[in-house]
Amino acid sequence: MTTSIDALKEKGRRLRILSLKATTEAGSGHPSSCLSAADLISVIFFHEMQFDPRDPRNPANDRFILSKGHAAPLLWAAYAEAGIIDEKDVLTLRRLDSILEGHPTPRIRWVDVATGSLGQGLSVGLGNSFAAKLDSLPFNTYALLGDGECAEGQVWEAAALASYYKASNLYAIVDVNGLGQSGRTMDQFDVNRFADKFRAFGWFTQTVDGHNYDEILNAFDVFRRDGGTQPRALLAKTFKGKGVSLLENREGWHGKAIPKQDLPKALAELDKPLGPNEFVPKPRTGFSVTPFEGKLDIAVTRKPGESAATREAYGDAVVKIAEKNAHVVALDGDTKNSTFSEKFAKAYPARFFEMFIAEQNMVGTATGLAARGKIPFVSTFAAFMTRACDQIRMAGVSQSNVKFCGSHAGISIGEDGPSQMGLEDLAMFRPIPGSVILYPSDAVSAERVVMEAARHRGICYIRMSRPKTAILYSNDEQFPIGGSKILRKSANDRATVVAAGITVHEALKAASQLEREGIAIRILDAYSVKPLDGPGILKAAQETGGRIIVVEDHYEQGGLGDAVLEVVGNQARVVRLAVREIPRSGPPEALMEKYGISSSHIVAAVMSF
């Protein structure tokens, strides 16, 4: 044992004291949720984990994820006790100028992925676990969960997948303190019930008293000895506020700091040292991961006259970039034959992860992979991206590098009906600060935007269509983020049609119809929905009488129309064509006609000017 049991107890005491001081100083926070887990954290940080306190980027460091993010002060205290930050830094908790926020965020570089929306940490841990295997690294990942957050289904999605993939380097430590925010939890102190659940999902489980160091230490020994290829769950019975009688196992104290005047009394209960204050780190050395160097480029070789769905081109392109960059991985939620990520699965089976029908965990796992330097491409139907909206939001807070690829966007999917139609996906991705949204209209632009997404550091969403579409661009055309393309242009254009994806083809049809009547229009392919090419759109508008028609296969709000208004302001008259009601099942063309986004509606809009 590197650290003596008395030293571990002393670390537990010090973690408690710092958690209390920091939250009282901040005047808010969750001290009682820190105290239930202090002994578990002491063992995890100061006995179990191998890491270099001087180097958060050491690729062989064991990783820790505080899934119960509201216990952040405990994490900051652990960093202080590990010598990573100063004790006085912990007292800056929750200040506007502090990197130690109310819930963990990557503003401190020891945190990879933000937590605080509950039930997400285990998925992130699974992503770490996958990365360890991909890079042949010996590190383990430890995720500390609250009992309350185990009500989140995502925990069980992660549990099922971790077992399926034999993630024996993944530990779930559940702090079963029996108290939620607003009352007793569903299963209260029944650690055996939690163990039954994890066991049914294929995990190796043990139950302990989470304040008994002998039991906790022994459990980790048993995991090492008997865990086999199973992921490991430790169900620890604890008390919220353990060690301070004001808080211990009392309702009404969730998320409340001890008032300043009561702090001395609380600290007095913790004033006796329990052992030496010592910690000897045991970093792993000699491990490295080879980074990708150079500029990612791919060759596009579409034939003129060819017809291909953008989703199919996605499958082709992701294979090409994977060939160049070994850190590119792909995940899919049992739709790989529709999103064409199966091309990746066949070409690079070890770097492809079938995540089954569990989109929340898929996104969380991708975020974990991205945190370990991978470039994950996550694909499913655009409609089902909404299943992971909160996880995508949190990937945003984490400023992650996940690439989201939603196929079957819009009503143009046809007969499957509204449940399968992605009509609010742009509205979901646009608000995320820094997000990039790309929406190609043909196979060439589809391949190019996949390449651009892989090059870009940050969250990208690529929107893809189901139907086959004609090739519009030459193979060497480039599609930089923030650009746009003019597909039709004359000196006499009466209006600019701003289209993207499938509606570009409707716009071209409309232009041909109008041409026969002697009317010219400009067509702008807004393949980069965010950032949108504001100057390009404004210039086109100015040259076409200040008239814009936006046509999109998306609901009226939150999509391309809103984006165009954002850049155009009052500098043009904008007519919007979008889906305005719950659509029905039917053939794609009939649906586009019925819901007002077909060529005939574009013609009518032009004529209305």
Place this chain on the structure above:
Amino acid sequence: MTTSIDALKEKGRRLRILSLKATTEAGSGHPSSCLSAADLISVIFFHEMQFDPRDPRNPANDRFILSKGHAAPLLWAAYAEAGIIDEKDVLTLRRLDSILEGHPTPRIRWVDVATGSLGQGLSVGLGNSFAAKLDSLPFNTYALLGDGECAEGQVWEAAALASYYKASNLYAIVDVNGLGQSGRTMDQFDVNRFADKFRAFGWFTQTVDGHNYDEILNAFDVFRRDGGTQPRALLAKTFKGKGVSLLENREGWHGKAIPKQDLPKALAELDKPLGPNEFVPKPRTGFSVTPFEGKLDIAVTRKPGESAATREAYGDAVVKIAEKNAHVVALDGDTKNSTFSEKFAKAYPARFFEMFIAEQNMVGTATGLAARGKIPFVSTFAAFMTRACDQIRMAGVSQSNVKFCGSHAGISIGEDGPSQMGLEDLAMFRPIPGSVILYPSDAVSAERVVMEAARHRGICYIRMSRPKTAILYSNDEQFPIGGSKILRKSANDRATVVAAGITVHEALKAASQLEREGIAIRILDAYSVKPLDGPGILKAAQETGGRIIVVEDHYEQGGLGDAVLEVVGNQARVVRLAVREIPRSGPPEALMEKYGISSSHIVAAVMSF
């Protein structure tokens, strides 16, 4: 037994034939997924369920939910065999003019809630189960799940809650056909593993051969005899495409209709009658539910000078409307002490459902309650509404009557940090066709909009703030959906500030500051974000020099700013103040200042004109 076993087998055969014919006629669909469940559906519809085929609104009808919505043709076939629709109607499957869509939607009134986004049906069933208990009705709810969709965490959220609430009137029938869309499922044919999982979650389980009528019938007898207070799960091993050798247990047939030329051969395997074609319905009679009549009205009794958070007023109002209308119920995800739904929980404990930290199931359950005539108010933090984005989307497709109440909106929550800040909730709710979004700025308007939401038939989202705010309105002021309020007005107003919620108070502060410098502004409280008061905003803009400043505690995209641009078009110059980056932890006022939505930024924007 009402229907003989041979008659049930014959029904199973006929269900298969109709499913095949309909999908081949449509040229798309999921026949193999229908055939695996045909025998289960035969027993459920023609033996187990008690319902009146002439009256979908009979309150005592047993309810059926096709959670694996892609088997819709099987459901339409069952309706035909029950005499509810014509056999020839089934052949209109997926046509633009047919109410029989590719996945179930409530366009046919026998479907309460749309399915097709997987893993949601059991939650809806739990809502039905709650409604049965609330109304003292004897009906059961049967949800048919696919094995693939059991990877969705929401299934386990529902499973945990159903057990917690002893929902013995809820049946989950899992069609374990071992094949997903793109390959073998995670647990393949291991029905025992599924049973272990359901058992660990507190269910009474049985496993059967899903094509063996004796086993299936016996299992339902055992459920009735021994099920006790537990919810019941039947794990049925089946084969996809059962009965047709072209499809049976073969990969590559998911979501594919049999080509026209191959249909006769397939049907030939099913051409021998297996028993009499008979079905005797056994409806329950004599049950009724008393509807709410009259117009819902509440008295608001705030004191001038009082200060109260809108979330607290929400708690007060929802109790008042519950007092008037017995069908009002409330659900919360372990945040009731923050959303103040605990006031409801204390006043009407039998109509309050603690749904713990499992928002997806909470929303699905609410949708099920709404389908049974309840008016569910669902509350949690605005940020955590995103966890149920897909379920909210599906509630939209179902044209449900759920009221969503998101508290702690925006950066004005302060120190808890970005994971807890709802900054994309408006972007999520705006696209849903027909949705109403209300965002009150004081306790009076908060109470009034809760009343309006309860009166309105359809999805409403009420956005609430954490901080206490001053009372702005008199108690008898009305806040109709689609309206707005002018809070400051003079003949010399230089601009109109469109604000909502917390930013209304910043706008008022800005007006006072500007007044000292002799500058007047108009302030419009856009409490109805959707529908937005377009005419009111345009009129204010026209009267204030065509200048608008929109200020909102939301990310830049998808919120109030986009909504204002939508109605204003090029008829005003619009300056937008919104949150443009991932915010930090800090005091509310400092955050509003730092991220550009405080009174000083409004003043600066006015001066910039």
